[in-house]
Structure formats: C-alpha cells, structure tokens
Amino acid sequence: MTTAPRPRRSVLYMPGSNQRALDKAASLPVDALILDLEDSVAPDAKADARGRVAAAAASGAYGYREVTIRVNAPGTPWHADDLRAAAQAGPDAVVVPKVDSPDTVRRIVAALEAAGAPDRTAVWAMIETPEAMFEARAIAAASARLTVLVMGTNDLAKELRAEHVPGRAPLLTALSLALLAARVTGKVVLDGVYNDVRDLPGFEAETLQARQLGFDGKTLIHPGQLEACNRIFAPDATEVDRSRRVIAAFEEATSQGRGVATVDGRMIENLHVEQAHRVLALSEAIAGR
Incomplete structure (x- = not known):
C-alpha cells in the first residue's frame, strides 16, 4: 500500500523579525511554517530575529503545524550562526537557500550535526538557480536528512532573465526537472510563491497547475492564500x-x-x-x- 507523506499543502513564510506575525502563525490553518531569517529580515535585524525565531521554533506553540527555520544562504555573514541557532532550537526542518550542489547539502548536514541538531530535524533545500536545476537529482539524493526540495521561482526567474507570465512557460522545464528529481529519490517537492497577494484568481490558477504537475504543496507569502491552497491540494x-x-x-x-x-x-x-x-x-x- 502507498502511504501519504505528511500533508504539506500550504507552507507559509513568516518574517522572523516580526513577533506579532510569529504569534499569529499559531492560529493559522496552515500545514507548515517557514520562520524566515533571510529575505524578510533586514541585515541590521538579523541577530535579533535569530533569537526570536529560535525561541519560537522551540516553544511548542504551533500544534500540528510543521515548523521550519529558513537560514541565510551559504557564503553570507549570518549563515554559520543561523545554522548553530537552528540546530539548538531543534525545529522540524532547516530550510537552506541557494543549494546548488550535493556537496552543499553534505556541508549543511555536517554543520547541523556538529551543532547538536536532533535526528528529527530535516533539511529542506531551496533550488533556485540554473546550476541547481541541473544538479537537482544529486542534491535530492545527497543525504537522508534532506526530505524536501523547495522551488525558489523568483530567484530562478531572475537568473533566467525570464518574465512572470500566466502559465509559467519560461519555468516549466525547471519545474519538471525538480519534480523528476524528487520522485526518483522519494522526496517531497514544493512549488514557489505567487507574488501578487491581491490576485486570488491568478493564484488559484497557478496552484492548480502546481497540483496537476505533481507538486506536493506550495509555498505562500500571505495568509489570504491559505484557503485556496489547502482546498486545491486536498482530495475532494x-x-x-x-x-x-x-x-x-x-x-x-x-x-x-x-x-x-x-x-x-x-x-x-x-x-x-x-x-x-x-x-x-x-x-x-x-x-x-
């Protein structure tokens, strides 16, 4: 019998520098949370946000929701400290941006384990560059700790010099490569975000496309996208x-x-x-x- 993975229909980014947002997340009908230390946090606020996010992840306040921490990318001044703090907080997973190779995965896993991350803390790898697309299968297979691939479609579109258009024709090759990599290695794969939070019809169309392609869920940037995402990715x-x-x-x-x-x-x-x-x-x- 085929068993279902843990539901990850809706995966919502929450800014780590905003305590009110972190508190609100505990009441939202979302499958998983990404407590963010990267894009949503200004450089001068990152150290403070790191402590706030680590405390939130360790609090046990989020019930059934899967709780993850997105650290800053490898090579940034904050990456090593983020990894250590995340390891000690022991979230369900650590989300790492700009994963371009299996060696990057192995270094991240080694750093987490050296910092005392519990066995249950997985790695979610964001793949968001052309190089990552070509390495997607090797990235997915690099470690048993890596359980989820996350599409970074905004960064990918920038790298490709592609336009954001309905139907996402410029990104379909990359989306398919990520899906193939996830399925051949038995990992979960999440679609990228939809940027216009006011355009719910456009969001629904893209979310339906993601389900039809085979994605397990979608990353979100606003609570207003939750209802449609949960509905579309759930069997009716x-x-x-x-x-x-x-x-x-x-x-x-x-x-x-x-x-x-x-x-x-x-x-x-x-x-x-x-x-x-x-x-x-x-x-x-x-x-x-």
Whole structure:
C-alpha cells in the first residue's frame, strides 16, 4: 500500500523579525511554517530575529503545524550562526537557500550535526538557480536528512532573465526537472510563491497547475492564500469516493483471479490502486487535523 507523506499543502513564510506575525502563525490553518531569517529580515535585524525565531521554533506553540527555520544562504555573514541557532532550537526542518550542489547539502548536514541538531530535524533545500536545476537529482539524493526540495521561482526567474507570465512557460522545464528529481529519490517537492497577494484568481490558477504537475504543496507569502491552497491540494469528495470504489473493484477482481477491473468505464490496474490508497491516506491525514 502507498502511504501519504505528511500533508504539506500550504507552507507559509513568516518574517522572523516580526513577533506579532510569529504569534499569529499559531492560529493559522496552515500545514507548515517557514520562520524566515533571510529575505524578510533586514541585515541590521538579523541577530535579533535569530533569537526570536529560535525561541519560537522551540516553544511548542504551533500544534500540528510543521515548523521550519529558513537560514541565510551559504557564503553570507549570518549563515554559520543561523545554522548553530537552528540546530539548538531543534525545529522540524532547516530550510537552506541557494543549494546548488550535493556537496552543499553534505556541508549543511555536517554543520547541523556538529551543532547538536536532533535526528528529527530535516533539511529542506531551496533550488533556485540554473546550476541547481541541473544538479537537482544529486542534491535530492545527497543525504537522508534532506526530505524536501523547495522551488525558489523568483530567484530562478531572475537568473533566467525570464518574465512572470500566466502559465509559467519560461519555468516549466525547471519545474519538471525538480519534480523528476524528487520522485526518483522519494522526496517531497514544493512549488514557489505567487507574488501578487491581491490576485486570488491568478493564484488559484497557478496552484492548480502546481497540483496537476505533481507538486506536493506550495509555498505562500500571505495568509489570504491559505484557503485556496489547502482546498486545491486536498482530495475532494469526488476523488475520495472514486478512490474507494477503485480499491473495492480491484480487490473484488483479485479475489476472482483477475488482474484488472473496470470503474466508470475505465480499466483499473495496480498502479491506479496505489494512487487511490495514497489519496485516501492523504485525505485521512488532513481530516485528522
């Protein structure tokens, strides 16, 4: 039976320098939080934000929500101190920007372990450069601690000199490479952010595209995007009902010595049954929240 991963439909960035935002996050209907020390924090506020984020991550205040810390990128003046503080806070994961190679992953893992990170603290690698796209499979396979690939679509578009357009044609090759890397290595992959928080129809269209492509969830920059993201990435009632009928029909066929069945006029094989089990497991995990 195929088991569902932990739900990561919605993954919301929260500015680490804003205590009010960190407090509010504990009441939001979000699957995972990224407490941010990078882009949302000014250079002169990073040291203060580091302590605030580490305390929040260690507080246990966020309930079922997966709590991660995004550190500053390798090579920046804050990276090493961020990693040490994150390791000691022991979040569910440490999110690392600008991961371009498997060697970068191994160095990050070694630094976290040297700083005392608990076994449960995973690494989420942001892949957001052309080099990272070509190295995506090796990055994903570099360590068992690395469990999630996160698309940095804004930085990637900048590096490609691409425009942000509906349908994201300039980014589809990179999105597909990341998906392939995640699936071949058994890792989770999250789509990048949608920048216009006022454009909910555009956000819904891009989120639906991400689900159709195969992403496990999407990173977000505003709580107003949560409802649509959670809805789109969750199996709906029709999908759940069909999954149950697929499993039942295949079990009946198997009991009669047949390897295929038919549901709604379509042939059902074992691969469809595996997907049906995954849909039901994901639906149950979401309902349990």
